[in-house]
Amino acid sequence: MSSEVRGSVKWVEKGQFIGKVEPGRCSIVLGDGGISPMKLLLLGVAGCTAYDVVMILQKMREPIEGLEVEISGERREEHPRMYEKVHLHYRIYGNVKDEKAKRAIELSQDKYCSASAHIKLSGAKLTYSYEIIKS
Incomplete structure (x- = not known):
């Protein structure tokens, strides 16, 4: 539906x-x-995956205390000036286990985040990195 x-x-x-x-x-x-609409598109991707990662880590009962997602994108020079590369950097706060953080990000990127899926379907290369800041 x-x-x-x-x-x-x-x-x-x-x-x-x-x-x-x-x-x-x-x-x-x-x-x-x-x-700009294209910057808003990036923020949509960051917001979508941020929501997923928080919800997934909470369901895993991981002690997440905060999350920041930084996003950057490189656009083509010719029109339509679509994104060719997008990079997400997750900053996870709390005593979250590394393997759980990685799994939550992978689930968001591979299954749940519709905005990321749109970026990937457009042909852009989407990469990510993360760090855990222990309390």
Whole structure:
């Protein structure tokens, strides 16, 4: 079964747009004075996998205390300027076991994170690294 997502983007002025996704009351400024759509795409990937990793580690009963995901991407020079390479760096806080952290990241990247799957399907090479910062 598929689920539908609806949203809209409204031109405000010059190169500025306001985007909204339903349901919800959240909106985002795109373009001038806001975030570019391609940067937003990267943040979507980072947010998707961050959510997965936290949920998976909690289900594993690992003592995760915090998580930061840094993401970088390299785009093609020619149009469409798609991402060719994307790298994620996970910074996991807490006394999490190394093998559990690695497994949670692999599950996110190989099974659960739909945003990462879209990046990979576009032909981009997605890599990751991680570190565990013990408390």
